[in-house]
Amino acid sequence: MSKGKLIIIGGHEDKVGDETILKEVVNTIKKDGRLVIATVASTKAQEVGTEYTALFKELGVKNVAVLNIEIREEAFDEARVKLIDEADAVFFTGGDQLRITSQVGDTPIYRGMHALYKRGGLIAGTSAGAAVMPHTMLISGPSDESSRMSAIEMAPGFAFIENVVIDSHFAERGRMGRLIGAVIQNPANLGIGIDEDTAIVVEQGKRFRVIGSGAVYVLDGSTLTYSSVSEEQPEGILSAFDLRLHVLGDGDQYNLLERHPLTTEVSTA
């Protein structure tokens, strides 16, 4: 099990007000830590890189670098690999999660990031950078619509966290339907839906704490008694009986190993 920390953000984290989530990143790495902004998911990499560099510098981080990878070959580039080898933290911006895995998967950069996480570093990601964290990632599915078998697309993710599937922009885009669809395909995966300006801070892959202004939805399929998942009826509504659902707000915690939530009130009682 890794000693590292993950900060998994539902997108649109506040950048002008309290900046609660960005400050959590800064507090984790300390102001002299080396932070790499990974813009590989984005098609506007330069713009996004410049924006986050300015934000983190304003928050006092001295050592900020941008890692962009336009073509897969660049994930083998020695200067880039060195950047990761010497980093304390990586922050994945939003964009397209398939760009992250297809450009970086199984390259020296990929192995460097896993080594960083193993030695106790921080991996943070927002939006697509959040969805990419698990072994299997949700890449598309309906928003504001209930799920049909045909509509859920998944792919191999970056594998920083096991036995979960993560969705971002959760309440804002009405994504409960697709998270249910993803969970019931294999209830071994816990579904975690993260609102905008909201994040989970995962410690050693064992537990997480919620920060930010929205909610985190945890959908546990271990209690499932029936589902209609089948390739035979791709257009039918996915039925599912007896899912367990938790809604967590700022300060609430969740034990990933034992699969149960804890509130700050309860845990300090």
Next chain:
Amino acid sequence: MSKGKLIIIGGHEDKVGDETILKEVVNTIKKDGRLVIATVASTKAQEVGTEYTALFKELGVKNVAVLNIEIREEAFDEARVKLIDEADAVFFTGGDQLRITSQVGDTPIYRGMHALYKRGGLIAGTSAGAAVMPHTMLISGPSDESSRMSAIEMAPGFAFIENVVIDSHFAERGRMGRLIGAVIQNPANLGIGIDEDTAIVVEQGKRFRVIGSGAVYVLDGSTLTYSSVSEEQPEGILSAFDLRLHVLGDGDQYNLLERHPLTTEVSTA
């Protein structure tokens, strides 16, 4: 307990294709049954009344009348009361559910509709006409957003069905957040979220069956172990641990008295 039937529709029922839901209304009352279209929720009552009259006549219903109530006084009008006393079914159109209860609550029309339901008649309603069915109705709350205490507004409903709260346009408008908010305020009420072009057919208040192209979400708070509901923190995210969630599709059933779902497959096995 009533002998009657309710058809509770999540809005935008199909009117040009299969018309599954409108046909369920027609099959219930038979073609020589007397159907009253209640347009009281709508601000475009005449237009809506004409549209549904044409639809039901095309489907073979011979005896269709429109009941509109612009001002509360009209809910005491003898000709209108007679219409309900002689009806086999009432169909509430969409609009504003508070218009239904404020114009009709505790009037002879209200009592006439309850008498109709008690003697085995059909009460159907779509959108606002669906939300109005329970003792307590959800009147407003966030869409595509997680719930805060301050955001959920409820009011006394038409009381055709006990111990439930109903929301319509469910997946389409991302209303899971507000249904959770409504349920955890008092978990005695089962939350039922109905997608567009989807309905529940309730028999004698005991059980229902799902029809139509979308899903029905049943949110059961009886397993709730913790919630953060409090008037003291109106702007905080509503946390809730250990809710039970079912997603039902066409043909699936739910036992309201024992609070469990049944699939057609299981029940015919």
